[in-house]
Amino acid sequence: MTDRLPGFSTLAVHAGAQPDPTTGARATPIYQTTSFVFNDADHAASLFGLQAFGNIYTRIGNPTNAVLEERVAALEGGTAALAVASGHAAQLVVLQQLLKPGDEIIAARKLYGGSINQFTHAFKAFGWNVAWADPDEVESFERAVTPHTKAIFIESIANPAGSITDIEAIAAVARKAGVPLIVDNTLASPYLIKPIDHGADIVVHSLTKFLGGHGNSLGGIIVDAGTFDWSKDNKYPMLSEPRPEYHGIRIQETFGNFAFAIACRVLGLRDLGPALSPFNAFMILTGIETLPLRMQKHCDNAKAVAEFLSTHPAVSAVNYAGLPGDRYNALQRKYAPKGAGAVFTFSLKGGYDAGVNLVSNLKLFSHLANVGDTRSLVIHPASTTHSQLDDAAKVKSGAAPEVVRLSIGIEDKEDLIADLDQALRA
Amino acid sequence: MNHDAYDDNYIRSILNNVKSIAMVGASPVNVRPSYFAFKYLAQRGYDMIPVNPGHVGKALMGKPFVASLADIDRPIDMIDIFRNSSHIMPVVDEALKLSPLPKVIWMQLGARDDAAAEKAEAAGLKVVMNRCPKIEYGRLSSEISWMGVNSRTLSSKRAPIPTQGMRLSLNRTSFGGGQTAASDRAAKNKTETT
Ligand SMILES: Cc1ncc(COP(=O)(O)O)c(C=O)c1O
Numbered sequence: 001m002t003d004r005l006p007g008f009s010t011l012a013v014h015a016g017a018q019p020d021p022t023t024g025a026r027a028t029p030i031y032q033t034t035s036f037v038f039n040d041a042d043h044a045a046s047l048f049g050l051q052a053f054g055n056i057y058t059r060i061g062n063p064t065n066a067v068l069e070e071r072v073a074a075l076e077g078g079t080a081a082l083a084v085a086s087g088h089a090a091q092l093v094v095l096q097q098l099l100k101p102g103d104e105i106i107a108a109r110k111l112y113g114g115s116i117n118q119f120t121h122a123f124k125a126f127g128w129n130v131a132w133a134d135p136d137e138v139e140s141f142e143r144a145v146t147p148h149t150k151a152i153f154i155e156s157i158a159n160p161a162g163s164i165t166d167i168e169a170i171a172a173v174a175r176k177a178g179v180p181l182i183v184d185n186t187l188a189s190p191y192l193i194k195p196i197d198h199g200a201d202i203v204v205h206s207l208t209k210f211l212g213g214h215g216n217s218l219g220g221i222i223v224d225a226g227t228f229d230w231s232k233d234n235k236y237p238m239l240s241e242p243r244p245e246y247h248g249i250r251i252q253e254t255f256g257n258f259a260f261a262i263a264c265r266v267l268g269l270r271d272l273g274p275a276l277s278p279f280n281a282f283m284i285l286t287g288i289e290t291l292p293l294r295m296q297k298h299c300d301n302a303k304a305v306a307e308f309l310s311t312h313p314a315v316s317a318v319n320y321a322g323l324p325g326d327r328y329n330a331l332q333r334k335y336a337p338k339g340a341g342a343v344f345t346f347s348l349k350g351g352y353d354a355g356v357n358l359v360s361n362l363k364l365f366s367h368l369a370n371v372g373d374t375r376s377l378v379i380h381p382a383s384t385t386h387s388q389l390d391d392a393a394k395v396k397s398g399a400a401p402e403v404v405r406l407s408i409g410i411e412d413k414e415d416l417i418a419d420l421d422q423a424l425r426a
Numbered sequence: 427m428n429h430d431a432y433d434d435n436y437i438r439s440i441l442n443n444v445k446s447i448a449m450v451g452a453s454p455v456n457v458r459p460s461y462f463a464f465k466y467l468a469q470r471g472y473d474m475i476p477v478n479p480g481h482v483g484k485a486l487m488g489k490p491f492v493a494s495l496a497d498i499d500r501p502i503d504m505i506d507i508f509r510n511s512s513h514i515m516p517v518v519d520e521a522l523k524l525s526p527l528p529k530v531i532w533m534q535l536g537a538r539d540d541a542a543a544e545k546a547e548a549a550g551l552k553v554v555m556n557r558c559p560k561i562e563y564g565r566l567s568s569e570i571s572w573m574g575v576n577s578r579t580l581s582s583k584r585a586p587i588p589t590q591g592m593r594l595s596l597n598r599t600s601f602g603g604g605q606t607a608a609s610d611r612a613a614k615n616k617t618e619t620t
Contacts, residue, residue, distance in 0.1 A: 004599075006580065010580075014580045014582075015576075015580065016571060016577075018568065018580075018581050018582070018583070018584070018585055019582070019583065019584040019585070020584075021584060021585045021586065021587045022587060024584050046465070049456065049457070050462075051456070051461070051462045051465060051466070052466065053564055053569050053570050053572045053573055054572055055572060061572065061573065061574070063572065065574075066571055066572050066573070066574050067571075069574030070571045070574060070575065070576055070577065073574065073575070073576035074576050074578070077607060077608055078576060078608075079575065079576055079609050080573065080574050080575040080576055081574050081576070082574055083574070196608045197607075197608065225608050225609065225612075226608065226609030226612065227608050227609055227611070227612035228612070229612075246457065247456075247457045248457045249457045253459060253535075253536070254459045254462065255561075256535040256536070256558060256561065257609045257612075257613070258573075258575050258576075261573075261574060261575070262573065265573070265574070
């Protein structure tokens with residue numbers, strides 16, 4: 001009954017979850033069902049008409065997924081959340097609420113490569129145009145604003161090089177332009193950075209990475225900060241206008257400061273369909289319970305590995321914001337004082353061949369295309385994810401031939417350092 | 427009284443103690459927010475009275491519409507005003523003429539009139555502005571969590587199974603005033619700039 005604010009670790013374990021009302025089960029049950037019975041015809045009509053809280057069909061909502069949603073909303077300091085099948089699905093559902101054909105989004109040029117593909121190709125086919133801006137030069141966002149701009153999209157800690165974005169400066173540009181700021185907080189997780197505290201209006205995650213944390217389940221989530229006024233100048237008709245899908249309901253008028261999350265659910269997820277499996281929601285929820293412990297260990301290990309590499313004779317450069325001389329170190333100390341994350345790149349003096357050799361000589365690091373696993377991961381972008389690009393394009397996208405990306409796990413750091421050392425010598 | 431952010435205990439004590447609620451501006455149109463809230467609160471056991479001069483002669487969930495607060499034949503604990511901010515003051519003036527006085531004036535999501543609030547508080551009434559009682563009830567009982575909403579409550583106790591017509595326990599451990607710090611700031615900036 002007290003109004004004491006629980007800490008992050010308490011929320012990570014408890015938020016959204018209560019003993020199951022029917023059985024008393026303490027762990028969140030996996031409600032592996034497609035559908036839910038109605039009490040009677042009136043109850044069914046109330047649910048379909050959005051008049052009552054409750055479950056209809058797992059494409060629209062599921063009790064296991066709802067626990068995950070409330071938990072991440074609580075950790076991010078948002079008003080509500082919606083879980084979906086993947087990080088990419090989260091981005092799709094968010095932009096469907098905001099953009100019509102001919103509209104524009106301004107996106108940071110430093111994004112996960114898959115997001116660059118999604119924005120450049122898939123979204124273009126919907127008539128959604130992207131203007132790229134440089135997160136290291138805030139004015140480039142300002143210059144990109146046009147009357148068609150509907151949103152700005154950035155990553156808090158950017159893939160692949162682990163650079164830190166000045167969220168507050170870009171939030172100011174978004175406020176001035178009258179559009180929401182969307183922050184992909186996947187690589188930081190709310191343990192390191194809470195973008196809503198710095199002016200984000202919407203936060204998205206690939207739950208596949210650090211939140212789930214164990215490399216076993218895909219998932220994505222959308223968090224509504226409850227900060228944006230969607231009805232102000234009718235720029236966002238999905239939220240401000242009567243919706244024919246629901247006999248004329250206006251979403252913001254009806255749902256107030258969690259209207260965006262509801263729109264994503266009842267207009268986006270319902271009609272586009274990328275629902276999260278309740279089983280995956282359960283796996284990710286279990287992962288989140290240990291997020292604060294894991295994330296700190298990820299960061300501490302990454303810092304130790306980065307320090308080791310920065311003095312290694314085979315290494316020409318290390319890009320890790322947690323190192324004192326790094327160009328992002330000041331931003332890291334401001335936005336992510338607990339640690340700089342666990343994904344970063346470094347360059348080898350031996351160039352392309354040294355990169356290929358390193359990857360094949362590592363015994364503990366896994367060579368694969370993912371980040372944010374308990375296990376340490378390595379990829380040599382020039383010979384894998386970016387191999388189809390020419391050399392100039394490789395350099396521009398941070399995948400120069402000599403660059404290797406690491407995602408540091410929660411093993412013993414001495415073992416990680418020893419593995420890198422033997423592979424660099426081999 | 428700080429009307430930018432409410433303590434959960436304040437909202438909780440109101441929803442736990444009022445029994446009859448007159449809803450001014452109630453609509454019989456089933457996609458209007460007032461209809462949603464009326465139906466929900468009636469199902470949670472409140473004695474609901476729809477007030478709307480445009481619909482006298484009709485009924486909402488079996489409850490006949492009345493034209494004004496003065497036409498209600500029994501004491502009312504709370505007046506829930508579903509009108510724009512500019513129409514709040516006359517309703518409060520009317521409420522303050524009732525005998526016995528109501529205990530609570532509640533202004534819906536989006537509605538706020540600080541002068542009307544001050545007047546009601548000076549007469550000893552409690553006031554809530556820019557909130558929805560359905561959302562607050564759903565939040566404090568955690569029923570709203572089924573929609574992925576951050577209820578800002580925690581409990582290690584087994585909750586009752588929500589069924590129609592049942593009062594739910596609102597007495598969970600709660601943290602903060604129902605909104606998040608960021609959404610509170612945004613709401614405050616909005617009322618200051620408009
Ligand atoms: C920063 C970032 N955002 C989004 C995604 C896409 O997420 P998903 O693979 O869950 O669709 C990824 C995946 O690597 C990512 O690293």
